[in-house]
Amino acid sequence: MSDCPYLIIGNSAAAMGAVAGIREFDRDKPVTLIARESEHAYSRPLISYLLAGKVDEKRMHYRPADFYARNGVRALLGLEVTRIDAQARSVSTADGQTFTFKNLLIATGGRPIVPTDLPGTQARGVFTFTTWEDARNIRAYINETGVKKAVVVGGGLIGLKSVEALKTLGIETTVVELADRILSSTFDQTASNLASAFLKKAGVEVRCGTTVSAIETSDNRVTGVRLRDGSRRGADLLIFAIGVAPDTRLARDSGIAVELGILTDDAMQTSVKGIYAAGDVVQTTDLLSGAKRPIPILPNACRQGYVAGVNMTGKKLAFHGGIAMNAVDICGLPTISVGITDPGTEGYEIKSKVDAEGGTYRKIVLKDNRVVGAIFVGQIDRAGIFTGLIKDKVDVSALKDLLLGEEFGVLSLPAEYRKHVVSGQGIEV
Amino acid sequence: MKRIVAREEFCIGCRLCEVHCLVQHSKSRKIIKAFRDEREKVVPGIKVESSGHVSFALQCRHCGEAPCIEACMTGAMARDPETGVVLSDPDKCVGCWMCIMVCPVGAVARGANQQVASKCDLCIGVATPVCVANCPNEAIVLEEDDE
Amino acid sequence: MAGRKWLLEPDFLVERDPDRCIQCQVCVRQCANDVHSYDADEEVVRSDSSTCVGCHRCATLCPTGAVSIRRAQLEFRPHGSWTAHALRSIYKQAETGGVLLAAMGTDRTHTVTWDHVLLNASQVTNPSIDPLREPMELLTHLGRKPDRVEFHKGDARKVVTKLEPQLALQVPVMFSAMSYGSISYNASLALAQAAKEAGTFANSGEGGLHQDFRKFGGSMIVQVASGRFGVDVDYLNTCAAVEIKIGQGAKPGIGGHLPGQKVDAAISATRMIPEGTDALSPAPHHDIYSIEDLSQLIYAIKEATTYTKPVSVKIAAVHNISAIASGTVRAGADIVVIDGYRGGTGAAPTVIRDNVGIPIEFAIAAVDSRLRQEGIRHQASLIAAGGIRSSADVVKAIALGADAVYIGSAALVAMGCHLCQKCYTGKCNWGIATQDPYLTRRLNPDIARRRLVNLLQGWALEIKEMMGGMGINAIESLRGNREHLRGVGLSDRELTILGIKAAGE
């Protein structure tokens, strides 16, 4: 039995943020970190680059090699936590150890969704794509079997990043998206169309409004898929990228309050005192809609982890919620989407400018004279200024006409707000 | 750490800061060669914005709680522990543009080859950043932060 | 109707070295005269010399030294009388039908007498003094001095005489009158700050004193000129001294004119005139038509300031300057400023600037001699102004009899002025003589102040070196000490008026 002032389950962005948060105020007490995966902390989004061969294994690391040592972290990697006992304030692991804790952080992240009613998902050549191990396995499979054709199910971020990787490897790829367009959750129709056109130009087949109805196998090896529209695609490789769900199993089993994700307060504390949660496993307040939902993006995870870490030391810091946002470069097409990008309801004002030929698109969504969402495709420079406007809920009534301009910049901002953004610690204008 | 203070009221919009930033971060560091042969390979880390007679030069603020560091998925964007300067490591960056998405002053740009992020490095290794040293009107000044 | 301007060729030739130009467009952004432009199609910067005024802003800021400005190479057939200047003046006038305007001091090539006067130094019989090791005093007091110092009859250690108000100068150089309006807010601010820092005085000029500058009142001299702009009792009392401006060396007998478009809200408030109206200074003060009127104004100001401030009178150096100065002293002036022929201006008719008045060297020597002959030299301090360019000029002016000097152009040059002489266009590329917000921000007052203070500090050190060389360690021993001056290349008559010997004598 081991007694831990700080115990962290997980080893990704939220966990790293928590270590930083703890060490900001407590440089002495040991931190224990248990993670199912055996790798040193690595960057999950990099797996597509790893698969593509754009980064090597050394560059996967999210933190330097001496990170644990330098921060006094006892890292127990490759060890799976099987149970959290909230009453006994202990954690049991697969190898039979028990760790008691004073403060616990659950940062178990998300778990890929695989259709449960579809036969053949267990066949060789069928993968999900969320871990380093996934990337390694796919790479090994490709090397082993000489994959020529692939089908990626899911036209979201993970799906498209895997498509990009596969294209880089020279594999003929089809992306299949159930919705009527790709990136439907973050893009609007115009942006999706631009992205589709770009992908098609890059030689990717994009099939929307359909999905895989059956997996064809031979010798327990995938050979193709049949789509709901009846057509068939030959495929040596099938990747399911239809989404990720918070991995709330441990929390749920221990009686911690869970909805779509683990519920926390502003301090990232769960319903049980001394037990915190952060990252893709929690649901948080969407600052724009006010709804509680998982916003599984890296900056949120990092920030939440940091906030949790600070609060675990006894200091106070709050996380008020997040904004959905994503930046993704698809086969060389840079895109950024922030906040409410495709409001279905009334009461929104849209400013947009599209250049289909040049492949650029800029869309600003306003509500009550405040920016609530933005999409940038092709031309993404200085998009963060809009993110700031969204976060800080700045009244932009005086500069609406400037929003789409090429020259829109800090100088265009209201003077007071301009001072605010360029000032701050160590900075002044 | 050092901090750069931009004095908007004295910025004359000449953009010499951009010119010298480009030269400093070029391979040759020779102005004519940098512009002639390497211009497309460097994006200045400082940008002058102008509107009418008002203008100012803005570069990375090296924020205390830097959103770009939190957003970076590769660890390429990191704070130099000694100087406190926020630096982007081009060897680690994969060009996901999360940093561009979160920087509230728009101080991170896609580098000249559109592959990796590029931003102000406060001219590491140079006593005075070149934008400060070459501003003809001292509209960009370097101050030592006591904190 | 305006005719074609085809008779006027460019004054300057802008040359761009294509091997050095990096198309950075700094020149394009810096020229208020639109000489440089960027051709986006061809991605190349081009220059049009026709509007170049030769201010060097572009060449100074060009990071590669690609731009150079030369005199226009077009030459007229040489003619001793019909010079290029004469011809161009006629071309210009024939086109405009108006008075030709000029700015800064005259650019005519009359002898600069300063350059024909040389200083003395000690050898053997008298040791020179090393200013780095020995005290060297420049402290100068301006103001009326009593005829004698009277001591208490019963107590020989007690003075009865009370001195009238004096201005104490750490360095005998002050900044000439330059109004806010003729120069920018930043330039005015820099002058006031520099005066304070260097322990001397700046002069508001005739444009009133902006509220922001009143905190520098202890280092400011305020002017009362014929337009009476910005004059009220607070204005008079906020400063260290009051100066009645009768005339200006660049334009004796001529008034002033600040065009309405320069009279913005701040200048309007400072001058106490409606926004957008022309600020016209009449040629004479319409309440001074003779010397006794001047005396009344002097004493009116003294009454208004309860005799706590010296009153100065500035007059242009005209032919009978000695008599005028004498009358001015007798009228009650505590300080008399003589502004010589080469004095500067923001705008003056060229013909006036170039043809009226006499050089300060002769004026100051003549006035000093005259006042001594009359035994009233101590009743007023004498300031030489108009064309002081260096510390040597300062030393020569003081040795000829001045108590201190005013510098205007030299101060502007220290701030960046390149003497392009286009102040009256309001398009000063150096941000000095302009109110255009696009241009005024080019003058960072911190830099300008520092440069002004540096100039004064440098001059002070040089003055000390020159004094030390002469074996003098207090500036009062230099004042009027014409023994330390010798003339070269001057006529007997000129030497006599200057009261100096020829070199070798």
Added chain:
Amino acid sequence: MFTSVRFQSEKDISGCAISGIMSESGKCFNGEQIIRSIANMHDRSNGLGGGFAGYGIYPDHADQYALHVMYETSEAKRAAEAVVCEQCDIHADEPIPTRALEQIRNRPILHRYFITVKPDYLGQHYDLTPDDVVVELVMKINSSTDGAFVFSSGKNMGIFKGVGYPEEIGRFFRIDEYDAYIWTAHGRFPTNTTGWWGGAHPFGLLDWSVVHNGEISSYGRNRLFLMNFGYKCTLQTDTEVITYIFDLLMRKHKLPLHAACVAMAPPFWSEIERMGPREQEVARTLRMVYGGALLNGPFSVLVGNADGMIGFNDRIKLRPMCAARKLDMVYIASEEAAIRVLCDDPDDLWHARGGVPIVARLKKPVHGSPAPRPGRLTQ
């Protein structure tokens, strides 16, 4: 006369020896002593000028101005005497006694007069004092009578000077035959002129006599300052300027002696700032008003009048000056040796500080001077 300043003769530049001896109790002693003292500094002179001033030498004519005049010609003598007689009565006159000396050549006609101002003239010019009249007379003869030069004009005192080494001049003028309570002497080393009799030192006006070693770099300034107060500096010598400044400050402006010294060698502004408020006001006022009286450059000067003797240096002491006392005798000289040759066991001996006057005063003033003050030396 030359009308323009610039065509006047060269300003005199010289290095020199000076010496002064005084009995504070007013006992007269023989001129032999001063000759010995100045002769001891022979090397500081070059034979181009020497001179002496003695106070108390004419007790029989104590109330009359003793004019010593040199003439180039007898016409000049007649012309000058006519000028004198316009405003003054001549009570006695005689050639100044001299001794034939091989080394002394080209001597002028030397004559002395004992005069008073005519009461009638004073009645007409009631705004003038007899001193003013005599000053005017001296200025008039010296500036407008060719070939005549008044070189001494005080009461009960006399100046004797000429071209030669000072000890030769002493013998020539038979100084060893006069007794005085103050003797000053000068040996001259002019560096740029051949020396003429009138240009030798001491320089005198009324009972002021000045001997001086140095070169006043403020000369031009001082001359113009004096011009403002009506003085004409005809001799182009520093000594003349110093004499007139003394005359202006002490006789005309009635400054106390210490104040006159402050005006001529004022403290530095930095020193003034450190003074107490009252002292500061005095120094500040004097410096601001009498900037033109400031003597700049290297000098040591000995000023005599009927009441005493003042020695002082420039502010930064660029010329030597030494002083000593023995009982009631006060000695001031360029070199210590020139004192020790007369008095080898002084009670006190010191070197003057820059700008600080050494004052020796008669315990009982002779005539017309301010209320007696305790005789003391200030350092």
